[in-house]
Amino acid sequence: MDLAVIAASKPDEPAAIAGGSGARLAFRELDLGYLDDEGYLYLSGRRTDLILSGGVNIYPKEVEEVLVLHPAVGDVCVLGLPDPEMGQQVGAVVEPAPGIEPGETPAAGLIAYCRDRLAHYKCPRSIDFEPQLPRLPSGKMLRRVIRERYDAVPQESGRQ
Numbered sequence: 001m002d003l004a005v006i007a008a009s010k011p012d013e014p015a016a017i018a019g020g021s022g023a024r025l026a027f028r029e030l031d032l033g034y035l036d037d038e039g040y041l042y043l044s045g046r047r048t049d050l051i052l053s054g055g056v057n058i059y060p061k062e063v064e065e066v067l068v069l070h071p072a073v074g075d076v077c078v079l080g081l082p083d084p085e086m087g088q089q090v091g092a093v094v095e096p097a098p099g100i101e102p103g104e105t106p107a108a109g110l111i112a113y114c115r116d117r118l119a120h121y122k123c124p125r126s127i128d129f130e131p132q133l134p135r136l137p138s139g140k141m142l143r144r145v146i147r148e149r150y151d152a153v154p155q156e157s158g159r160q
Contacts, residue, residue, distance in 0.1 A: 051080035053088050058122050066117045072105035075133050077146050092124040095133045102129035
């Protein structure tokens with residue numbers, strides 16, 4: 001469902017925030033989020049980043065928030081990879097924490113870490129390691145660049 005992203009001048013009017021007739025400065029975007037009971041808007045990701053696996057919506061941010069807590073993970077990008085059976089599968093690209101070599105923490109260990117904290121269908125089925133994930137100077141992850149790398153490479157190459 002599309003969510004109207006708000007730049008409202010009246011944050012105390014949940015009807016306006018929800019896109020009601022009183023909404024003055026709302027516009028439609030590809031952002032996903034929700035409103036709490038007090039009318040505050042929380043953004044949880046981009047619709048284009050949503051992973052659809054076997055008819056189930058998986059939000060990459062939820063998986064990233066778990067993986068980044070592992071001491072061997074410095075940064076992470078979770079994305080949907082093509083899967084012939086399920087449509088997409090959850091994949092992760094991990095930048096090791098400072099002082100950690102990519103081989104020190106096997107991908108299987110990180111997947112097990114996720115399985116202890118998330119529903120199994122949300123856990124990555126594959127994890128790749130990169131020395132540094134691409135970011136803009138502002139700090140924003142360049143998911144598009146990472147996704148393009150995986151669109152150009154056959155599925156079997158280098159996956160763990």
